[in-house]
Amino acid sequence: MEPILIPSQHNRLNIPTEPNEDEFNYKSDEFKGQLNIDSFEILSNIGSGSYGEVNLVKEKNSQEVYAMKKIFYVDVNDSELVKKRAFRERNAMVTCNNKNNKRAPKLFCSFVDSIEGVFYYVMEYIPGGDFNTFCYDRLVEGKKFTDEEIKFYIAELVCCLESFHSYGLLHRDVKPENILINKDGHLILGDFGSSKQAVNTTSSSGFSFSGSPSSAGSGSLGSRSFDNTPPNFSSFLRNPNNSYTSYIGTPQYMAVEVVQGVNYSKLCDYWSLGAILFELVTGTALFVESPDTTEQKIRENIGNWRGLLNTAIQKSQPNISKVAESLIRELISPERKRIDATGIKKHPFFEGIDWEGMLNLTVEPPFKPTIDKN
Numbered sequence: 001m002e003p004i005l006i007p008s009q010h011n012r013l014n015i016p017t018e019p020n021e022d023e024f025n026y027k028s029d030e031f032k033g034q035l036n037i038d039s040f041e042i043l044s045n046i047g048s049g050s051y052g053e054v055n056l057v058k059e060k061n062s063q064e065v066y067a068m069k070k071i072f073y074v075d076v077n078d079s080e081l082v083k084k085r086a087f088r089e090r091n092a093m094v095t096c097n098n099k100n101n102k103r104a105p106k107l108f109c110s111f112v113d114s115i116e117g118v119f120y121y122v123m124e125y126i127p128g129g130d131f132n133t134f135c136y137d138r139l140v141e142g143k144k145f146t147d148e149e150i151k152f153y154i155a156e157l158v159c160c161l162e163s164f165h166s167y168g169l170l171h172r173d174v175k176p177e178n179i180l181i182n183k184d185g186h187l188i189l190g191d192f193g194s195s196k197q198a199v200n201t202t203s204s205s206g207f208s209f210s211g212s213p214s215s216a217g218s219g220s221l222g223s224r225s226f227d228n229t230p231p232n233f234s235s236f237l238r239n240p241n242n243s244y245t246s247y248i249g250t251p252q253y254m255a256v257e258v259v260q261g262v263n264y265s266k267l268c269d270y271w272s273l274g275a276i277l278f279e280l281v282t283g284t285a286l287f288v289e290s291p292d293t294t295e296q297k298i299r300e301n302i303g304n305w306r307g308l309l310n311t312a313i314q315k316s317q318p319n320i321s322k323v324a325e326s327l328i329r330e331l332i333s334p335e336r337k338r339i340d341a342t343g344i345k346k347h348p349f350f351e352g353i354d355w356e357g358m359l360n361l362t363v364e365p366p367f368k369p370t371i372d373k374n
């Protein structure tokens, strides 16, 4: 299901009509090629989403292989919104690069072709496919995830989210399709088009933060604003006065506060994690009754989450352990009560887990993808 955005909410953002190439163009230290589409040979199509497509490409000089995402911004429904998403994505990836984040695809370069109206991102190719396909295949094979497997994958996602949030970024579209599997079987968080960066609006009293409209439009923002990580960042994200209200995400995984259009914080990503946990444990989606369930109905279901969660948990007995149920209820919960990474790590569901190893990607994944060498 595609992410939903309400354009009027995004028009607050002041983005130049023509994308500023200086702000969008980016080259990592390792990348020696040209910022030009002609420097790449397209090998195959890897995937496509609502805003563009991702191809496997080879840089002609170095013969290095990359995943290239292209996003078209002319002749599309809401060009300004698409541009805004493109800058957000670019900025979030640059931030992750600067922080040497191992849980995000590395961005080698980004550039814009203003004649064709396309944004390009040249990323590290993550070859194990997406987590949605992986889960779906398991379901079709009738192989349920074991508790140990679920523990591993949810812990990996906690590490992804914790690092992302630590830079002041909210992902806002956490769903299995946006999670990639690397060659070793570790999970990597992708698709930052819906992300939001808090802005350092230094005040006389030191750091203060707001969801200022300029956050998505500034090309260098990702690398600049969090060089001085605020001491009190997590409490900012919890503070309703400083949080966000844009309606964004993918219905089935959207937190109730996002659906209701009230203030939300990084905790919206942990609701999505709870919805994924429910799916891994039960093999069914929490707020979707059938493939015919409309987006409107899903939103209504999320509004009535308490009753639906109780019924869904009852229906899933005895397949759902008490400890898994407890973690689901800590995540699919009102925002003020929901736990974040700190709380999640202490939850008995994760008893015995090596969090240090998880963080460093040294815990062996339960599954290693077979990589097609061609």
Ligand SMILES: Nc1ncnc2c1ncn2[C@@H]1O[C@H](COP(=O)(O)OP(=O)(O)OP(=O)(O)O)[C@@H](O)[C@H]1O
Pocket: 002, 003, 046, 047, 048, 049, 050, 051, 052, 053, 054, 067, 069, 105, 123, 124, 125, 126, 127, 129, 130, 177, 178, 180, 190, 191, 192, 193
């Ligand atoms: N770095 C990468 N390496 C390998 N595959 C990738 C990479 N980035 C994206 N993909 C594949 O391409 C698909 C589409 O990418 P992505 O989700 O970023 O596009 P999108 O248009 O923003 O999608 P959405 O509809 O979720 O907004 C992903 O589901 C994934 O399968």
